[in-house]
Structure formats: structure tokens, C-alpha cells
Amino acid sequence: MQRQIELIGAAWGLGGADPGCAAAPGVLMPLARERLLACGAGALAGPLISTWPNERRKQLAVSRLCGLLASAVADSLRHGRLPCVIGGDHSCAGGTWAGVARALHERSNSHSNGRGALGLVWIDAHMDAHTPSTSHTGRLHGMPLAWLLGQDDDPLYGLAAGVVEARHVCLVGVRSYEREEEARLKSLGVRVIHMSEVRSRGVDAVIEEAVGIATGGTAAYGISIDLDVVTPEEVPGVGTPVAGGIVGNDLARALARVGGGAGLAALELVEYLPRLDRDGSSAKVALELIAAALCGPRQDAQVLAGAVD
Numbered sequence: 001m002q003r004q005i006e007l008i009g010a011a012w013g014l015g016g017a018d019p020g021c022a023a024a025p026g027v028l029m030p031l032a033r034e035r036l037l038a039c040g041a042g043a044l045a046g047p048l049i050s051t052w053p054n055e056r057r058k059q060l061a062v063s064r065l066c067g068l069l070a071s072a073v074a075d076s077l078r079h080g081r082l083p084c085v086i087g088g089d090h091s092c093a094g095g096t097w098a099g100v101a102r103a104l105h106e107r108s109n110s111h112s113n114g115r116g117a118l119g120l121v122w123i124d125a126h127m128d129a130h131t132p133s134t135s136h137t138g139r140l141h142g143m144p145l146a147w148l149l150g151q152d153d154d155p156l157y158g159l160a161a162g163v164v165e166a167r168h169v170c171l172v173g174v175r176s177y178e179r180e181e182e183a184r185l186k187s188l189g190v191r192v193i194h195m196s197e198v199r200s201r202g203v204d205a206v207i208e209e210a211v212g213i214a215t216g217g218t219a220a221y222g223i224s225i226d227l228d229v230v231t232p233e234e235v236p237g238v239g240t241p242v243a244g245g246i247v248g249n250d251l252a253r254a255l256a257r258v259g260g261g262a263g264l265a266a267l268e269l270v271e272y273l274p275r276l277d278r279d280g281s282s283a284k285v286a287l288e289l290i291a292a293a294l295c296g297p298r299q300d301a302q303v304l305a306g307a308v309d
Contacts, residue, residue, distance in 0.1 A: 005041055005294055006081040007032055008072050009048035012065055014058045015091030015140030016271065018239045022050065024272040025086045028286060032086065035287045039295040044081065047072050062140050063158045066095030073099025073266060078106070084294060087270035089239060090128055093144035093224055094159050096268045101163035104219050104265065118265070119168040119214030119221035120148070121207075123251070125228045125242040127174055127181040127192070132157060134180035141239075141271075145169075146181075149188060166190045168218050170210035173198055173229040176242045195244055203246055207254040220265035223255070223293055227271050227286055235285050237277030248285040252292040260296035267293050 009025030025048055036043040049068050055061045069085070073096055076083040085096045101118045122128070128145040132154040135142055143159070146152070149169070150162025166188040175195040185192055191213055193206045214221035230248045232241035272286055 006046040008046040010088035010092035011050035016089030069095030070099035074103040077103035085268040089141040091140040098161040117218040119218035124226035127177040129181040170213040203250040203254040224268040237282030256292040
């Protein structure tokens, strides 16, 4: 039986450079459902998690929202669905992958085979590996990978989950970061594939390597896509554009080669900014990346049948 995809919205921009990212799920979720149905995948409109109007306590709000998102993602997996989280800024990753890890842990316990390890492919122009003491801006969307790796120097944030091991994580497309992040990931042993390496080796090769790292010795893996990994000429509608980047069609092709394969636990796409996407080109790229990652090379849902089953 094919797994139904559940679209879950993380409608907040409290952690990012532009709060307008909060509008992204409202725009993309109905379009993504249509696109997935067109390629033969069953898609369900799931919950839309959002903050209160005029929320000022950002850290507290993001912590609460990530908790709600984690519960929604874990519940989706418990019901045999494939969650696709659409943000919002990248701080939502703290909830997405904590929820996946929770469901995997429950499943591994029920099968009496120990903790189910999670692998993660992080496709992003940035490292997102700051902690409060190293961040140059204080923005929470620059910290989620550190949280997921269990790195925290301010317990008041309450967001460090420690749900993924460094050896099961691979970053792809990085080209904007601070030395503190680089030092942290290097000391932990996280594989980082910078944009220069992507250009020299090709997108297909690095995505294949990244998925290999995320699936090696894990129960399941996830893919987190920050839309700013794509060239800003193609995708101007993002919160923090960075010069250079991966061509959208190249990334979609590479994701389609591995998309929907067995072991995929969840997909996340973040940082779309509708206000800056005047002609809809950024949304179009986002939808193609979602379809490629979830439908796979055959552009239908058949390959989803045994995923994380």
C-alpha cells in the first residue's frame, strides 16, 4: 500500500530575517497538493501551525511552535503517512526532525531492536549551526542544526533536542557561514559539501553521497531543503538569498534519482518568501523540488510503497 503524503504547515517567520516567510505554507500547501496529485501521489492537507498575532517573545514562541510541530509530524508517521513540512523559516526544523526521531524511537522500541537512528540531508546555502553565544544576529533560523545535534549554550531556549548523530548528517550547497559554525561542525565530524565541491563534482554525485551518509546505519532519513540553496536569479523569493547556488532543475533531477525511495521518513522545505516572488518563479521551483523528492524519477507514487515500512 502506498503511503499518503501529509502536508503540514509551519507558518511562522519569528526566527528568520523576514517574518513574511510565515505566509509560505498558505501559498505553497494547496499548490503542492495539486502538484503531488498530478504525479500520482496521494496528498492530504494536514495541520497549519502558526503563532499568535504580534508575538514578541520569539524564543518562547518558537519553542512552543516546534513542540506542536513535532507532535503533528510524529502523529503523521504513526498513522503511516509521509509528512512533508512546509515552512516558514528554518527554525521549524527543530520541530520537524524531533517529531520524526520520536516516531522512529517509538517504532524501534515496539520492535525491540533498540533506538531507531535518524539520518539527515541538509540542503542549504547556510550551515544553520550557531548557538546563542556564537550567533552574529541572534536569529533562530541560524541555529536549528545545532539544536538537532544537541549543541546548546543557553538552556532557556529549550530547543536543543539532540535527535541526530553527526555521522548521519550531510550538508549540501553551503556557501555562507561564520567560522564558529564551521569549527563546530568540523569538531563534531559532520560532512559539509560546500558549493565549490558541488560545482566540481556535480549535483547528482553529491546528493547521492549525502543520501548514502544519511542512510548508512540509520532506521530512516529525512531531507531538509532551504530554498536559498538555489541560485537567487531563479529563486528571488527567499528570506536570505546568497549569490551562486545550485540550478533548480539540476537539484530537482538529483532529488528525483533518490526521491521517494525506501527509508525516506519526511521532507521539509523552508524559507520561501511570497512577497518577493512577484512572478511565481520561486514557488514553481519549490514545487518541483517537493515533487522530485517525494515522487521520484517515475513521477508517480509507486516508489513510496515500501518507504519506512
